[in-house]
Amino acid sequence: MPVTLDGDLIALSGTCPVQDAEPLLKLLQENPSRSVDMSSCQHLHAALIQVLRCAAPRIVAHPDPLPLRALTLAVLPAAPRT
């Protein structure tokens, strides 16, 4: 399950296709203060990028794989330094 909720933390994992934009949007609409962890994400469809840009949740971790990380860092706000 690429979009999962654990407490107030939304985890995006694996390859997130366009359909995942809907559950992600729902979770953020229910509670916009939820944070997002993308560390185990392999690919993010542009539809999810749009949701993340519009909702602007706190991003706790960008994806680990470097090529994707380079992309998400360019188009999404940076994660806070820990």
Next chain:
Amino acid sequence: MTELRTEFVDECREYLVAASEALLQFEEDADRAALHEVFRSVHTIKGAAGLFEIPALTTVTHAAEDLLNTVREGEQDLHPALADALLAALDQVGAWVDHFEQHPTLPDDATDRAEALAVHIRSLAAAPPPQADASAPTPRSAPPGWLEAVSPDDRQRLATSLRHRPGRTLFAVTYTPDAHCFFSGGDPMLVVADVPGREWLRAEPRTPWPSLVDLDPFICVLDFQLLAFTTAEALEDVFLYAEDEVSWTPVALHDLVEPDDEPPTEQVQVVQPEPAPPPVAEPTPSTDPPEPPTERRGSHRSLKVEVERIDALMDLTGELTVAKNALPFLARKAAAHTDGQALSREILEQHARIHRLCEEFQAAVMRLRMMAVGTVFSRLPRLVRDLSRKQSKPVRLELSGEETEADKTVVESLGEALVHLVRNAIDHGIEPLAERRAAGKPEEGTLRLSATSTSDEVCITLADDGRGIDQDAVVARAIERGVLSAADAPGLSRQEALHLIFSPGLSTAAAVTDVSGRGVGMDAVRAMVHRNRGTITVDSEPGVGTTITFRLPLSMAVSHILVVDSDGQPFGLPMEAVRETLKVARTDIQTIRGEAVLTLREQTMPLLYLRSLLDQPARPDATHDYVVVLHIHGSPIALAVDRLFEGMDVVVKPLAGVMEGLSAYRGTTMLGDGQVLLILDIAELIRCR
């Protein structure tokens, strides 16, 4: 057939048409955009074919795609043999698609055919060695405004890279994905990730973000801006399927930093630097798929209609309901025995309102059925190309007025007739190369096909600059074939003589090809025009060319008729044949060789009595006749009737049952008082005389 299959079949047909059109265009003017279009179409068909168990179709499209790729990469030119092979592949795919529409699989021989085609195509693809591509990237336009948004640090970094690696080009790429691209499986993130040498990236919404509840995540509103050290070729590859959504331009050093090497002191943070964002659908909370594209490329089973035209019908439905609701109110008034005069006036007013709505409704429904004639024109360039190659006669086809619209039935029936006419023009009209040279004509023959429309007619003209029709030969042949009596021949007008080419007796290739240079299928053309209640004229100048013009009613459903009286019985005459009406004294009617004729403005024409055509008793005591002048097959004919009534718009119902075979009647319609009116087909009536 499942919906997916239907969609696949319809889509394939569209892409096949698009591919062959673009291929012909590329062959003509080497337009790169057309080549990309061919490539895209073939690629899309291949992709869609993957959804079904039709490997043969995939094999052929795959081979075609490979061949196209060699052309695209500049490894070889699209010479005619290549184009032939590609067109043959498209034809084969078209035939399989037709088969697949009716059957669960492709024909049994499909695999063998596919292999043969693929081997042939591959042999062509492998032929020439690749050439070195030394083309330098050319600047496309000024640097985009969003460069301002690159931070000073990034500018310095990129400027340093540029300075130290002078051989490389930094491209500024502006990528505006289609708002509905997600629905067709597009993912701009994947595209962006594929850009090689990416140095800087930004994604910006086209309009400010809506509130989270209003966001439609499936409408793409992101624009991407990139800076990358790459080549124009590489970018062309990455954006192959999004070329309309992207633009790029090389960035010069001075675009990044001031010429004095100082970093810009002032940074302007531009949030929306796009000069002119393209219009985008407002994000809506609905997740409905987007409206289908409203093009009208014809599939024979379905009709694509612009949404506005349906909306117009919706509005009318509303108005009609309002008008209907007024009737019970009137009925109550009538029941209460109110003033009859006032009631009658109100009913008439209501009638006028409903009448207006009926007319608008009718017009709106007609508009639904309107199709551009371009849909049938589009198959002709291919035909011209093939015939021209086969007969080694260079022929140019010039099309105009493709956007002219007519009723779907009319447009579809045009197709076959145009094929006959174009074929004839090239087979027999356009002279062989040597003959043209000898006559001092340009070597390339020209066919001009144009469409224009008036308020109620569409006029199609096909003109060639060939050798023209030998009028005497046609007349001689007609006499030989028994279509014309030798005695009548000298009296024929030029129009009448040329019109003989449409006679059924002259319509076989063997009968006419050698003499007149015309004939194949001319009878079929005449039949089509006649079926559509149109007229056809032919004009030809020996040595200069032939022009064939046909006029067809824009719409089939409603016809305009003139009502006349013959022996106390009303008949309808199709208005399109009527040129004028007049009252003629019997003394003005002359007799030549036992036939009545009427001379009008120095033109003598045969005069026929409708009563005698219909086997009704004559009116010997009459001093005057009412005469309708009709144009039949390009010649005037005077038709004498007892009385003339008004013209009216009617919906003609074809004859059915035992009367079906009576060609002298075009059909029937119901008059307001319930009487049935027979509509006459005068041309047929005269022919049956």
